[in-house]
Amino acid sequence: MFIQDEWLVKTFFFIFGSMIGSFLNVCIVRWPQDKSVISPGSHCVKCQTPIHWYDNIPLISYLLLGGKCRVCKAPFSIRYFFIELLTAFVFLAFYSYFGLTFLLIPYLVMVSGFIVATFVDLEHRIIPDEVSIGGMILGLVFSLMIPQLHGTNIWWQGLLFSAVGVLVGGGSIYLMGMLGEWLFKKEAMGGGDVKLMAMIGAFLGWKLALLTFFISPFFGAIVGIIEKIRTKDNTIAYGPYLVIGALISLFMGERLILCLLFGYRLF
Ligand SMILES: [Zn+2]
Numbered sequence: 001m002f003i004q005d006e007w008l009v010k011t012f013f014f015i016f017g018s019m020i021g022s023f024l025n026v027c028i029v030r031w032p033q034d035k036s037v038i039s040p041g042s043h044c045v046k047c048q049t050p051i052h053w054y055d056n057i058p059l060i061s062y063l064l065l066g067g068k069c070r071v072c073k074a075p076f077s078i079r080y081f082f083i084e085l086l087t088a089f090v091f092l093a094f095y096s097y098f099g100l101t102f103l104l105i106p107y108l109v110m111v112s113g114f115i116v117a118t119f120v121d122l123e124h125r126i127i128p129d130e131v132s133i134g135g136m137i138l139g140l141v142f143s144l145m146i147p148q149l150h151g152t153n154i155w156w157q158g159l160l161f162s163a164v165g166v167l168v169g170g171g172s173i174y175l176m177g178m179l180g181e182w183l184f185k186k187e188a189m190g191g192g193d194v195k196l197m198a199m200i201g202a203f204l205g206w207k208l209a210l211l212t213f214f215i216s217p218f219f220g221a222i223v224g225i226i227e228k229i230r231t232k233d234n235t236i237a238y239g240p241y242l243v244i245g246a247l248i249s250l251f252m253g254e255r256l257i258l259c260l261l262f263g264y265r266l267f
Pocket residue numbers: 044045046047048049069070071072073074
């Protein structure tokens with residue numbers, strides 16, 4: 001492939017990512033309120049004016065309108081722009097890493113779910129079932145259709161490895177929550193975290209789900225301590241750390257396991 005073509009494909013994934021990011025924004029706002037993400041179309045939350053397509057172009061419209069509603073000038077959260085930009089770069093990065101392979105599709109679906117879970121959890125301390133349960137089902141279906149996700153060419157093995165991933169992923173967090181409840185006499189892990197880990201297991205399989213389970217607390221602990229000092233709030237949104245753990249497991253998991261179990265060098 002010529003260099004120019006490669007840039008064309010990369011530009012495509014960046015723009016495609018920003019469009020998906022625009023849709024993820026809608027999911028992040030509406031799923032916690034149990035509203036449809038299809039209708040009604042985008043509208044200003046202040047003056048209710050529908051937003052025309054030409055004012056709804058990812059990244060560009062926000063900049064052209066200066067982050068304000070065209071009609072009533074109410075400011076739109078910078079988060080909309082940030083999530084479009086983030087998703088654009090994430091899609092570009094995933095394409096650059098995996099190339100145009102069948103693996104790219106399920107992983108883009110998975111990471112889109114991760115973005116929604118992260119921002120909803122940070123704001124509302126919940127993870128929508130649409131992401132966790134929906135993602136788990138998609139993970140199982142993808143594993144059946146693309147068993148290479150789990151390093152095999154046989155469809156029933158892909159499905160089996162995915163199902164074991166669901167059990168081990170969800171089960172690990174569930175058991176830790178039980179233990180925490182028994183030790184501290186209060187709810188330690190939310191049900192949303194259990195379901196999110198079940199989704200992660202469905203996509204990544206049991207080994208990487210277990211690795212996610214073990215490395216997430218390190219990130220959660222660091223931020224949890226900072227948050228506790230800053231807000232005196234004991235509850236932290238744990239979803240984002242499961243997401244960080246899952247992404248590290250996806251990209252570095254095999255090496256990390258060899259390093260931890262057999263003393264291989266990490267880099
Ligand atoms: Zn308005």
